[in-house]
Amino acid sequence: MDDSVHATEHTHVNYVRIWAILVVLLGVSVAGPMIGIKLVTLITAFGIALVKAYLVAKNFMHINVEKRFVPYIVLTVLVFMLLFFAGAAPDVMKKQGTQWEKPSWISAPAHSPAAAHEGAHP
Amino acid sequence: MAHPAESHAAHHGAHPHEEPGWVSKYLFPTDHKVIAMQYMFTGMALALVGGFFAYAFRMQMAFPGMEVPFYGLVTPNRYNVLITNHGAIMIFWVAMPVLIAAFGNFLIPLMIGCDDMVFPRINRLSYQIFFLSAVVLVCSFFVEGGAFGGAWTIYPPLSAKSQYNLTPLGSSLFLVAVALEFVAFLLGGINFITTSMNSRAPGMKFYDVPIVVWMIVVASILFMASVGPLIAGAIMLFMDQQVGTAFFDPDRGGDPVLWQHLFWFFGHPEVYVVLLPALGIVAEIITVFSRKKLFAYKTVLYTVFGTGVLSFTVWAHHQFVAGIDPRMANIFTVTTLLISVPIAEMLFVYIATLYGGSITLTTPMLWALAFIGEFLLGGVTGIFLGASGADIYLHDTYFVLAHFHYTFVPIAIIGTFAGVTYWFPKMFGKMMNETLGKLHFWITIAAFNAIFIPLFITGAAGDHRRIYSYRLFPELARPELQSLRVLATVALVVMLLAQVLFLWNFFYSLWQGKQAGKNPWRANTLEWTTESPPPHGNWPADALPTVYRGPYEYSHPDRKEDYWPQNAPA
Amino acid sequence: MSARPIATTRSAAGLPTGRLAVWWVVVSEIVIFGGLLGSYIMYRLAHDAFAEQAAHTNMWIGAFNTLVLLTSSLSAVLAHKAAVSGDGPRAAKLLWATIGGAFTFLIVKSFEWTNEIQHGFTITSSTFWSFYYCAAGLHALHVLAGAIIMMFVASEAAKNLELHRVELIGIYWHFVDVVWIFLFPLLYIAK
Numbered sequence: 001m002d003d004s005v006h007a008t009e010h011t012h013v014n015y016v017r018i019w020a021i022l023v024v025l026l027g028v029s030v031a032g033p034m035i036g037i038k039l040v041t042l043i044t045a046f047g048i049a050l051v052k053a054y055l056v057a058k059n060f061m062h063i064n065v066e067k068r069f070v071p072y073i074v075l076t077v078l079v080f081m082l083l084f085f086a087g088a089a090p091d092v093m094k095k096q097g098t099q100w101e102k103p104s105w106i107s108a109p110a111h112s113p114a115a116a117h118e119g120a121h122p
Numbered sequence: 123m124a125h126p127a128e129s130h131a132a133h134h135g136a137h138p139h140e141e142p143g144w145v146s147k148y149l150f151p152t153d154h155k156v157i158a159m160q161y162m163f164t165g166m167a168l169a170l171v172g173g174f175f176a177y178a179f180r181m182q183m184a185f186p187g188m189e190v191p192f193y194g195l196v197t198p199n200r201y202n203v204l205i206t207n208h209g210a211i212m213i214f215w216v217a218m219p220v221l222i223a224a225f226g227n228f229l230i231p232l233m234i235g236c237d238d239m240v241f242p243r244i245n246r247l248s249y250q251i252f253f254l255s256a257v258v259l260v261c262s263f264f265v266e267g268g269a270f271g272g273a274w275t276i277y278p279p280l281s282a283k284s285q286y287n288l289t290p291l292g293s294s295l296f297l298v299a300v301a302l303e304f305v306a307f308l309l310g311g312i313n314f315i316t317t318s319m320n321s322r323a324p325g326m327k328f329y330d331v332p333i334v335v336w337m338i339v340v341a342s343i344l345f346m347a348s349v350g351p352l353i354a355g356a357i358m359l360f361m362d363q364q365v366g367t368a369f370f371d372p373d374r375g376g377d378p379v380l381w382q383h384l385f386w387f388f389g390h391p392e393v394y395v396v397l398l399p400a401l402g403i404v405a406e407i408i409t410v411f412s413r414k415k416l417f418a419y420k421t422v423l424y425t426v427f428g429t430g431v432l433s434f435t436v437w438a439h440h441q442f443v444a445g446i447d448p449r450m451a452n453i454f455t456v457t458t459l460l461i462s463v464p465i466a467e468m469l470f471v472y473i474a475t476l477y478g479g480s481i482t483l484t485t486p487m488l489w490a491l492a493f494i495g496e497f498l499l500g501g502v503t504g505i506f507l508g509a510s511g512a513d514i515y516l517h518d519t520y521f522v523l524a525h526f527h528y529t530f531v532p533i534a535i536i537g538t539f540a541g542v543t544y545w546f547p548k549m550f551g552k553m554m555n556e557t558l559g560k561l562h563f564w565i566t567i568a569a570f571n572a573i574f575i576p577l578f579i580t581g582a583a584g585d586h587r588r589i590y591s592y593r594l595f596p597e598l599a600r601p602e603l604q605s606l607r608v609l610a611t612v613a614l615v616v617m618l619l620a621q622v623l624f625l626w627n628f629f630y631s632l633w634q635g636k637q638a639g640k641n642p643w644r645a646n647t648l649e650w651t652t653e654s655p656p657p658h659g660n661w662p663a664d665a666l667p668t669v670y671r672g673p674y675e676y677s678h679p680d681r682k683e684d685y686w687p688q689n690a691p692a
Numbered sequence: 693m694s695a696r697p698i699a700t701t702r703s704a705a706g707l708p709t710g711r712l713a714v715w716w717v718v719v720s721e722i723v724i725f726g727g728l729l730g731s732y733i734m735y736r737l738a739h740d741a742f743a744e745q746a747a748h749t750n751m752w753i754g755a756f757n758t759l760v761l762l763t764s765s766l767s768a769v770l771a772h773k774a775a776v777s778g779d780g781p782r783a784a785k786l787l788w789a790t791i792g793g794a795f796t797f798l799i800v801k802s803f804e805w806t807n808e809i810q811h812g813f814t815i816t817s818s819t820f821w822s823f824y825y826c827a828a829g830l831h832a833l834h835v836l837a838g839a840i841i842m843m844f845v846a847s848e849a850a851k852n853l854e855l856h857r858v859e860l861i862g863i864y865w866h867f868v869d870v871v872w873i874f875l876f877p878l879l880y881i882a883k
Contacts, residue, residue: 012773012776015766015769015770015773016766018766019762019763019765019766022762023759023762026755026758026759026762029876029877029881030751030752030755030881032881033751033881041881045877045881046877048877049873049874049876049877052873053870053873053874056765056866056869056870056873057866057870059769060765060766060768060769060862060866060869061862061863061866061867066707066715067705067706067707069705070707070715073715073719074715074718074719074722076347077347077719077722077723077726078722078726080347080348080434080723080726081722081723081726081727081730083434083435084351084383084387084726084727084730085730085733085734087383087387087437087438087450087454088379088380088383088384088387088730088731088734089734090446090447090449090450091377091379091380091383091445091446091447091450092377092379092380092383092731092734092735092738093734093737093738094447094738095738097445097447098448100445102372102377104372104373104374104375105375105738105739231699236697236698236699236702237697237698237699238697238699239697239699240697240699240700240709240713241700241713242697308720311716311720312713312716312717312720315716316709316712316713316716317699319704319705319712320699320702320703320704320705320707320709320712321698321699321700321702321704321709322702322704326704346716346719346720346723347719347720347723348723349720349723350720350721350722350723350724350725350726350727351723351724351726351727351728351730351731352727353724353727354724354725354727354728354731355727355731357728357826357830358728358731358822358826361815361822361826365815365816366816367815367816367819367822367826368816368819368822369731369819369822369823374819375739375818375819376819377735380731380734384727384731387727659697663698666698
């Protein structure tokens with residue numbers, strides 16, 4: 001009938017060990033900015049995020065023992081997100097182009113909270 | 123509330139369900155067929171609303187400044203409201219519920235040989251959310267300030283700032299209605315995809331699934347993968363409207379073009395979301411009424427997958443003149459022109475299917491043939507628009523409008539009539555009247571072409587879209603153009619009146635039509651093996667069909683009969 | 693109420709229907725968060741002033757909340773392990789621990805936001821803060837919804853009923869965790 005409970009026949013990894021690795025990685029990503037080098041910060045913050053996400057997907061969500069089309073579908077929509085970024089970024093991320101400009105982007109757009117605070121509601 | 127554990131296998135439909143009361147059965151159903159009817163009738167009702175709006179604004183176009191009978195004066199604001207809601211209603215509250223939700227809900231379990239959708243209560247919830255979205259939209263017509271009038275594309279800053287759109291309540295209600303509709307279709311889509319993937323009849327392999335089921339499933343997947351950024355955008359726009367954030371406010375560092383990208387990243391796959399079910403319906407009909415197998419099943423299937431993927435790469439052709447990077451415009455021109463190839467190929471497969479077949483021109487077949495011809499016209503006019511250079515002139519003219527009506531009307535109207543006239547016997551157990559059906563067909567098709575061919579001409583002559591009166595444009599206020607606009611309006615009135623024939627045929631046949639029997643069209647697919655209309659559970663629980671062959675084995679040389687049902691043992 | 697249809701029990705695709713459906717839910721959520729976070733990244737990379745605003749988020753609270761969610765993912769997967777071996781009551785206890793993690797996350801966030809709002813960083817202060825509250829808010833709504841659904845699953849699991857649902861809510865929960873794994877560096881670290 002339905003293999004409800006024994007859904008994924010797999011041996012369980014030591015989940016606590018995976019958790020410990022994740023916590024250590026969290027620590028590294030927190031410590032990274034303290035070194036002060038921008039590239040190191042980027043790698044520790046986002047590189048580690050990718051690694052952590054992979055660890056969770058593989059070991060907790062068991063995506064690697066799942067039917068093969070599941071990771072393919074997940075990867076496909078991630079590619080679609082990259083496609084969206086690639087298509088929209090040239091317009092959204094530029095301050096000016098041939099015969100157009102975004103004035104409020106060229107001169108400091110994000111006003112500080114101090115200025116907003118003066119007019120803020122009590 | 124909690125069901126008994128899985129060990130109670132016998133509980134699964136082995137004994138009949140207790141007969142639910144009228145309220146449970148028709149107002150809060152979990153049966154996929156009843157839910158399908160709910161979607162269908164809601165969609166049909168809203169089609170009347172959308173059609174009425176078209177009547178009102180076309181009357182304004184033909185006779186500017188005159189009071190429209192049964193409506194009143196079409197002021198500039200009212201004009202904007204009419205065109206905005208006509209577009210939104212027809213796409214979100216007519217095409218999608220009828221083509222995907224109604225036909226999908228009705229056909230999928232029946233065509234794959236199971237007793238219901240895998241999640242009947244989520245199915246019910248999805249209709250309830252959809253119904254709520256329709257209620258919210260209709261409420262927007264009656265709130266202070268009036269309904270939203272900023273076009274179905276909801277571009278900010280117009281849609282974000284009430285000092286521009288003058289409809290603070292209406293614009294938010296419109297956005298909420300659209301968002302709720304998205305949630306309803308996400309839920310419904312999960313049901314369709316899961317059911318089709320998992321609940322197929324024993325023996326029904328990948329390539330034995332009827333094309334219309336594949337089409338609806340792929341459409342649901344396309345919808346699911348494309349609507350996310352727009353849901354994110356809708357949240358951001360709602361925040362801009364209600365809370366005063368500046369996501370899309372250019373004065374405060376926002377970017378309206380981001381909204382355009384978020385919208386059209388969904389908006390383009392959306393047209394394929396509605397196209398695919400219509401293509402599927404046509405495939406089912408042309409095989410049955412030419413007594414011939416589909417010319418190239420696998421080709422159609424892989425083409426559909428390819429089209430689905432390609433549809434995510436063309437969206438910015440809606441933004442050629444919005445100030446996007448011209449190099450991106452080059453790329454999107456290429457992909458847009460490319461995507462016409464697989465669609466054309468599918469139409470060629472359909473024509474090859476018809477070639478040499480034993481053709482019967484029943485009403486459904488007439489609609490299916492009309493789809494092929496009319497959609498072809500719509501498709502080729504899209505080639506002009508896909509070339510970014512030509513689009514610089516044609517964008518925002520009636521040429522675009524005529525193009526997308528030559529695609530949308532075949533999809534939403536011709537496709538729907540094809541499907542309804544074909545499956546009416548199965549849905550209701552009665553036959554529709556062929557004479558009335560054919561009369562309705564010819565008048566509708568003639569009128570449809572008489573509406574939009576003039577609009578191609580006026581569009582190429584320079585008629586702008588979304589303008590409430592051409593009296594303000596001396597170069598367009600010429601009598602030759604005005605007579606074309608009048609012709610289009612008169613044809614629309616004729617087309618709308620002709621729908622009375624359909625409504626009469628529909629409801630009269632419901633009550634007094636000839637009994638249909640199980641398989642009046644002598645078709646192969648599984649829905650024709652059960653009663654008309656099918657009972658709750660579709661087949662007796664111990665007699666669910668097993669499948670032995672594909673769905674299009676017509677006129678097989680080894681058979682005496684010219685059809686071979688999928689569940690008939692060899 | 694209606695019995696489960698026969699359709700639900702079939703597995704032509706090779707995996708149970710519930711799990712297939714949850715993966716599709718995850719897929720549709722990926723594109724929602726993908727769109728929102730993609731838009732944030734576009735703005736972030738183009739506006740230098742964002743970094744100046746982002747310096748005001750509290751990385752330690754963010755890191756603590758990350759720890760809470762990671763731990764709740766651990767208890768969720770341990771609940772799945774218990775459910776697979778048929779131990780409903782133990783699975784339920786572990787799910788309640790996960791729910792506890794969820795509410796800890798939400799309570800910490802409400803203190804965090806209150807503090808930030810009192811310092812003048814409201815949703816309209818700047819586009820960075822608009823994204824911050826929208827993205828983290830949308831995520832928090834998913835945390836809340838997941839916790840509520842988990843409560844239903846836990847109360848049935850305690851009676852050894854519907855144990856397969858433990859894995860299903862777990863997959864959803866891990867997805868919510870993964871979204872936060874990306875939100876944390878985007879909103880808190882990248883300064």
